[in-house]
Amino acid sequence: MKISNYQLFYLAVLSMLGFIATDMYLPAFKVIEASLNTGPEKVALSLTVFLVGMGLGQISWGIISDRIGHRASLLIGLSIFAISSAGLAIADQVWQLLSLRFVQAIGVCAPAVIWQAIVIQRYSSNSQQIFATLMPLVALSPALAPQFGVLLVNSFGWQSIFWSLGVIGVLLVIATIKQSESQNVSSNRNTVADIKGLFGSKLYVGNVVIFASASAAFFAYLTGMPELMTQLGYDTEAIGLSFVPQTIAFMLGGYLGKRSVKRFGDEKVLRNLIAMLTIAGLLLFMTSQWTLTSIWPILAPFCLLALANGALYPIVVNRALSSASHSPATAAGLQNSIQICISSVASGAVALYASQVQTATGIAIILCIAGIWLGYIISNQSLSSQFTTPDNSRVARDEEF
Numbered sequence: 001m002k003i004s005n006y007q008l009f010y011l012a013v014l015s016m017l018g019f020i021a022t023d024m025y026l027p028a029f030k031v032i033e034a035s036l037n038t039g040p041e042k043v044a045l046s047l048t049v050f051l052v053g054m055g056l057g058q059i060s061w062g063i064i065s066d067r068i069g070h071r072a073s074l075l076i077g078l079s080i081f082a083i084s085s086a087g088l089a090i091a092d093q094v095w096q097l098l099s100l101r102f103v104q105a106i107g108v109c110a111p112a113v114i115w116q117a118i119v120i121q122r123y124s125s126n127s128q129q130i131f132a133t134l135m136p137l138v139a140l141s142p143a144l145a146p147q148f149g150v151l152l153v154n155s156f157g158w159q160s161i162f163w164s165l166g167v168i169g170v171l172l173v174i175a176t177i178k179q180s181e182s183q184n185v186s187s188n189r190n191t192v193a194d195i196k197g198l199f200g201s202k203l204y205v206g207n208v209v210i211f212a213s214a215s216a217a218f219f220a221y222l223t224g225m226p227e228l229m230t231q232l233g234y235d236t237e238a239i240g241l242s243f244v245p246q247t248i249a250f251m252l253g254g255y256l257g258k259r260s261v262k263r264f265g266d267e268k269v270l271r272n273l274i275a276m277l278t279i280a281g282l283l284l285f286m287t288s289q290w291t292l293t294s295i296w297p298i299l300a301p302f303c304l305l306a307l308a309n310g311a312l313y314p315i316v317v318n319r320a321l322s323s324a325s326h327s328p329a330t331a332a333g334l335q336n337s338i339q340i341c342i343s344s345v346a347s348g349a350v351a352l353y354a355s356q357v358q359t360a361t362g363i364a365i366i367l368c369i370a371g372i373w374l375g376y377i378i379s380n381q382s383l384s385s386q387f388t389t390p391d392n393s394r395v396a397r398d399e400e401f
Contacts, residue, residue, distance in 0.1 A: 003126070010175055010179075011115050011119065011130070011134060012134050013168070014114070015112075015135075015138050016137060016138055016141040017108055017111050018112040019141040019145065020168075021085075021165055022051075022145075023145040023149070024149040024164075025149055025158070025161045028149060028153045028158040029043050032097070036092065038094040042094050043094075043097070045098060046098055049098050049102045050102065050105045051105070051340070053109070056337075057106040057109030058113050058334075058337045059334050061109045061110045061112075061114065061329070062113050062327075062331065062333020063191050063194075065114050065329035065333075066194070066327045066328075066330045070114050070117060071176060073114055073329075074110055074111060075173060075177065077106075077107050077109065077110020077111060078110065078111065078173045078176060079169075080104075081107030081165075082169030082170050083166075084100045085165040087103075089161075090159070107169075109333075116317065117328035117331075119134075119321075120328040121325065128315070128318045129262070131317055132254055132261065132311075132314040133258065135317075136255065139247060140251060152164060191330070194327040197327075198330070198331055201323055202378050203320070205375075206376065206377070206378035206379025207320035207375065208316075208334075208335045208339075208375070209338075210316045210371075211312075211316045211320065212338050212341075213369075213371030213374075213375060214313070215343045216343045216347075217364075217365045218305070218309060219344075220346040220347060220349070220350050220361055220364035221284075221305075223350040223361075224357045224358070224361035227354050227357045228295070231357070232295060242295060245303050246306040249310065250310035251310060252307060253306065253310025254313075257269060257312070257314060258314070261314075270315050273315070274372060276304065276307070276308040277305060278369055280301045280305035280308060281369035283301035283304070284302060284305070284361075284362055285362040285363070286362075298358075317335070320335055350364050
């Protein structure tokens with residue numbers, strides 16, 4: 001089934017919403033702190049609470065969606081998101097900020113999971129290409145969202161950030177009402193059997209481990225980079241600008257990966273990407289042992305890692321979810337929850353050893369590379385054998401996208 005530009009835009013907004021909600025209010029921390037008459041620790045805790053909600057909510061929405069349908073689940077989740085966003089806009093106590101950020105995270109988990117399941121069930125013939133189109137946009141949203149946050153807070157106050165998120169949620173509710181259901185639902189689904197089946201699938205588990213490990217390498221670097229640059233004497237503006245090259249690299253990787261898969265097939269491209277990630281990881285590990293006077297010896301190989309990740313994410317996500325077409329929302333929710341958990345461990349480990357952040361970041365990334373290889377071995381019973389499950393990208397070669 002071909003996808004219209006409207007539907008592509010709708011899915012893009014669903015895919016970006018979680019990251020927009022995470023990052024848009026970051027520049028307003030000091031303003032919120034003063035407005036609510038609280039300390040920086042509690043305002044920062046609102047981000048931690050949000051991430052906890054994201055981790056808990058995704059698997060839950062996956063299970064719910066496979067039982068009651070994508071459309072109904074989206075309507076409930078987006079409504080929760082819109083209402084909690086409005087509540088945040090009128091919050092005047094820090095406990096309200098913390099509790100409503102958790103509720104907001106639970107709501108935004110619905111689109112974060114269900115857009116992937118919609119792609120698998122409604123557009124199975126060209127799902128690889130759709131993931132490759134949308135995922136670079138997902139990577140772009142964390143870079144753009146804080147800039148919009150700055151504009152809003154300077155023009156209308158910090159509350160306008162949450163009013164804007166609430167309006168986006170309402171518009172998505174309206175758009176979702178007009179959507180048709182994309183799956184056959186069954187309230188008699190055996191959730192335990194579905195999850196056991198997912199964990200019993202080497203194809204699913206292997207690709208999820210690759211995805212989570214590659215994401216964890218990204219988060220380990222993003223956690224360590226600001227502290228490392230501060231230690232090297234860079235100012236806040238330079239730290240902000242350092243995220244531009246890696247964002248461009250990720251988006252370029254998504255574009256090149258999409259074209260390469262259409263030409264060579266996803267298995268060959270995946271092998272080359274894992275090799276590229278291995279090279280980037282080894283370079284990052286080696287440079288983490290040097291005495292640095294500039295960030296470029298680490299930033300340059302990380303851009304290579306970001307390039308590879310941009311191409312790799314759509315491939316392994318498509319493989320994992322295509323192997324679970326009977327319960328794609330549950331599969332997507334479990335996948336995303338595992339990704340957040342492993343990424344949080346990598347990020348937390350780097351943060352724990354912030355005094356030795358350069359070495360800690362290098363070690364964390366090389367361990368993530370080992371995780372990528374473990375996932376690839378799990379998903380392939382023999383590394384010398386060709387991947388034998390259907391390659392959606394080959395079907396898509398002859399389709400107009």
